[in-house]
Amino acid sequence: xxxxxxxxxxxxxxxxxxxxxxxxxxxxxxxxxxxxxxxxxxxxxxxxxxxxxxxxxxxxxxxxxxxxxxxxxxxxxxxxxxxxxxxxxxxxxxxxxxxxxxxxxxxxxxxxxxxxxxxxxxxxxxxxxxxxxxxxxxxxxxxxxxxxxxxxxxxx
Amino acid sequence: xxxxxxxxxxxxxxxxxxxxxxxxxxxxxxxxxxxxxxxxxxxxxxxxxxxxxxxxxxxxxxxxxxxxxxxxxxxxxxxxxxxxxxxxxxxxxxxxxxxxxxxxxxxxxxxxxxxxxxxxxxxxxxxxxxxxxxxxxxxxxxxxxxxxxxxxxxxx
Amino acid sequence: xxxxxxxxxxxxxxxxxxxxxxxxxxxxxxxxxxxxxxxxxxxxxxxxxxxxxxxxxxxxxxxxxxxxxxxxxxxxxxxxxxxxxxxxxxxxxxxxxxxxxxxxxxxxxxxxxxxxxxxxxxxxxxxxxxxxxxxxxxxxxxxxxxxxxxxxxxxx
Numbered sequence: 001x002x003x004x005x006x007x008x009x010x011x012x013x014x015x016x017x018x019x020x021x022x023x024x025x026x027x028x029x030x031x032x033x034x035x036x037x038x039x040x041x042x043x044x045x046x047x048x049x050x051x052x053x054x055x056x057x058x059x060x061x062x063x064x065x066x067x068x069x070x071x072x073x074x075x076x077x078x079x080x081x082x083x084x085x086x087x088x089x090x091x092x093x094x095x096x097x098x099x100x101x102x103x104x105x106x107x108x109x110x111x112x113x114x115x116x117x118x119x120x121x122x123x124x125x126x127x128x129x130x131x132x133x134x135x136x137x138x139x140x141x142x143x144x145x146x147x148x149x150x151x152x153x154x155x156x
Numbered sequence: 157x158x159x160x161x162x163x164x165x166x167x168x169x170x171x172x173x174x175x176x177x178x179x180x181x182x183x184x185x186x187x188x189x190x191x192x193x194x195x196x197x198x199x200x201x202x203x204x205x206x207x208x209x210x211x212x213x214x215x216x217x218x219x220x221x222x223x224x225x226x227x228x229x230x231x232x233x234x235x236x237x238x239x240x241x242x243x244x245x246x247x248x249x250x251x252x253x254x255x256x257x258x259x260x261x262x263x264x265x266x267x268x269x270x271x272x273x274x275x276x277x278x279x280x281x282x283x284x285x286x287x288x289x290x291x292x293x294x295x296x297x298x299x300x301x302x303x304x305x306x307x308x309x310x311x312x
Numbered sequence: 313x314x315x316x317x318x319x320x321x322x323x324x325x326x327x328x329x330x331x332x333x334x335x336x337x338x339x340x341x342x343x344x345x346x347x348x349x350x351x352x353x354x355x356x357x358x359x360x361x362x363x364x365x366x367x368x369x370x371x372x373x374x375x376x377x378x379x380x381x382x383x384x385x386x387x388x389x390x391x392x393x394x395x396x397x398x399x400x401x402x403x404x405x406x407x408x409x410x411x412x413x414x415x416x417x418x419x420x421x422x423x424x425x426x427x428x429x430x431x432x433x434x435x436x437x438x439x440x441x442x443x444x445x446x447x448x449x450x451x452x453x454x455x456x457x458x459x460x461x462x463x464x465x466x467x468x
Contacts, residue, residue: 025440026440038442040443137449138411140420
């Protein structure tokens, strides 16, 4: 079943079938009651990791912004693979965004705005969230950005 | 209304009006039932970012300790802007502290003690918390420290 | 009392008495209802920090994998010091793993698999979890790895 929010994610440019994280000892997301912990997601578009390398020396901040949006979409696609439909989301609680940064780069918050904007575009005020934006020394697969989030589901 | 704990924060040197994070798609804090997720806070004193640059080459660990305390105070001020009064806090659950670190600096835990000490001074044993202290390659605005926390509220 | 899971942790090579984090303003773990927030743990074996330095230039990835497993065991030992027995764990919700990384190292996920594998070996599918693996510029005490986790307890 494809819900209204699922459909909206597609319209925003993130096809639902460009998914996902294969479940194993690391799960795409874990549901605890009405809380969903999404695993950290890197900017895969299907099998292709779209943004690799440090910001800004290798990947420009504007491109990293797009990578952050894709990471957020992947968190949602990962969540959907577990909860069935994004229509079940009541709100986004917290987002943590990591930017593979040159040591003198200090605009991680602007990069991670790419994730925040997508969540707001998709869910309106329910997409607003607490957030931490960080610069890190390295990320898995050399990814330029990684995003994780915690979601709250509606009561059944 | 200014509660007992609010007043105590002021007495500890953190005026309540030196606040806050403007709410938007990133919120100062998000309340989920009795859980409060505070956004990562950097050491702003009003509009002034007090500690910028790597620890210890640019900012001394003793100064970064003060920055960590200010970050914690800002998390609390951010939370208060959402929950109304710090008197509503039952306890601090978790603190994560990030230090903009030279690669050979290994005393992040001592720096983040600045945040932990403030929470203990303010809330006694209810300010005790689980914690992770980390060194990061870069932080937004070049900030020397960033702190985020999760709080538990009292039953209404 | 030593429960079945406590005993299994010992059999996997992690004696229960090689513990712990001394409680103070930073707690080994904090329980909030049925949720347990474990503090970040570094690879201490008793008093000895077993893995110090960057991965892979100082510590090889295979060794860092072992360090990650030890960190996870320490999170569990820390949790046990608060909850009494690991038999009380219903499941692992989320793991965050930090690797002290050279800037061009991109296999943090493989290192943190050491933690994930231990949790799976100990708890089976209940040890599966959401996860984020990160490379950081520095860690407390120069530790090569740090792991934190959130656990869910069984209803009493």
